[in-house]
Each structure stands twice: as structure tokens, then as C-alpha cells.
Amino acid sequence: MKIEEKIYRKLLEVPSGHVTTYGDLAKAVNLKNGQRVVGQIMKKNPFPVIVPCHRVVKSDGTIGGYAYGSERKKHMLSKEGLKINNDKISDFKKNLFRF
DNA sequence: CGTAGGGCGAAGC
DNA sequence: TGCTTCGCCCTAC
Numbered sequence: 001m002k003i004e005e006k007i008y009r010k011l012l013e014v015p016s017g018h019v020t021t022y023g024d025l026a027k028a029v030n031l032k033n034g035q036r037v038v039g040q041i042m043k044k045n046p047f048p049v050i051v052p053c054h055r056v057v058k059s060d061g062t063i064g065g066y067a068y069g070s071e072r073k074k075h076m077l078s079k080e081g082l083k084i085n086n087d088k089i090s091d092f093k094k095n096l097f098r099f
Numbered sequence: 100c101g102t103a104g105g106g107c108g109a110a111g112c
Numbered sequence: 113t114g115c116t117t118c119g120c121c122c123t124a125c
Contacts, residue, residue, distance in 0.1 A: 003122065022107055026121085033120045035107040040123060043106055058107065065106025073106085 003029060004041040010099060014055050017081040018097035019089065021059045028099045035059075043067050055080075061092030 006029035014020050026034035042053040045067065054073040058064040063084070066073035074084050083090040 026107090031121065033108080034122070036105055036120065037107095037122045039106040040104080040121090041106095044123075053106080056106080060108090063106090067106065070106080 003031065003034070003037065004044075006030075007038055007041050008045075008047065008051050011051055011053070011056065013099065014052065014097045016052075018095050019055045019057050019077070019082065019092070020097050020099075021057055022064070023059050024096075024098070025056060039065070055097075057089060057092070061089045063087050063089070 007025060010025055010028045022035040022038045026038050045051055045053055054066060054076045063070050063074055078084050082095055
């Protein structure tokens with residue numbers, strides 16, 4: 001199975017209102033330092049509607065990038081119940097989903 | 100098949 | 113505490 005498929009699968013396990021990080025997601029699919037790959041895959045995301053790529057943030061809790069604009073990403077996250085402070089998630093660790 | 104690059108990360112200044 | 117640099121793995125070209 002391709003690495004990207006695993007990533008999508010894992011990402012789908014993240015419930016609304018929760019987020020994960022690029023690094024954690026990478027580890028979840030057996031990639032030690034695959035953070036960049038995850039980002040790459042998200043960007044190339046063939047199922048943008050199915051896969052909630054906006055629930056993936058950086059390890060420090062900042063929003064990070066988004067193929068359709070980080071603003072959109074922030075908005076969606078806040079709509080899911082997350083509190084965003086400027087570009088960071090206030091209670092990020094609290095809402096962080098662990099596999 | 101080789102090279103560049105990425106929605107990052109951790110360490111260094 | 114905030115910015116810069118280097119490194120990492122995988123995919124796409």
C-alpha cells in the first residue's frame with residue numbers, strides 16, 4: 001500500500017474538533033521524519049473533499065499551510081470547535097488527536 | 100533513472 | 113523568543 005493511502009486512512013480517523021500534526025501523522029504511518037512527505041501528499045491530495053486535510057497542523061500548534069489558503073483552514077477549524085489565536089490553536093494539545 | 104521540491108521539524112544563532 | 117539553516121523522506125517531473 002502506498003504511503004499516501006496510509007496517510008489518508010489515518011487522517012480519516014481524526015474526529016471533528018480534533019487535530020493532528022504532520023509529524024505525528026507521519027509516525028502513524030511508520031515514517032520517522034516524513035513530515036514533509038505528509039505535507040506534500042496533502043497538497044497533492046486527490047480526495048480534497050473526503051480527506052479533512054485542514055485537521056493537520058504543525059507540531060507547535062500553528063495552522064501551517066493549506067492548498068486552498070490558510071485562512072480557509074483556520075475558519076474551518078474554528079467552525080469545528082477549535083479556538084484559534086492569530087495563527088495558532090489555543091488549546092491545541094487538548095484537542096490533539098493521538099492514534 | 101536522477102533531480103528538485105514540499106501545507107515540516109528540530110537545532111542553532 | 114523569533115528567525116534562519118540544514119536535514120529528512122517521498123512523490124512528481
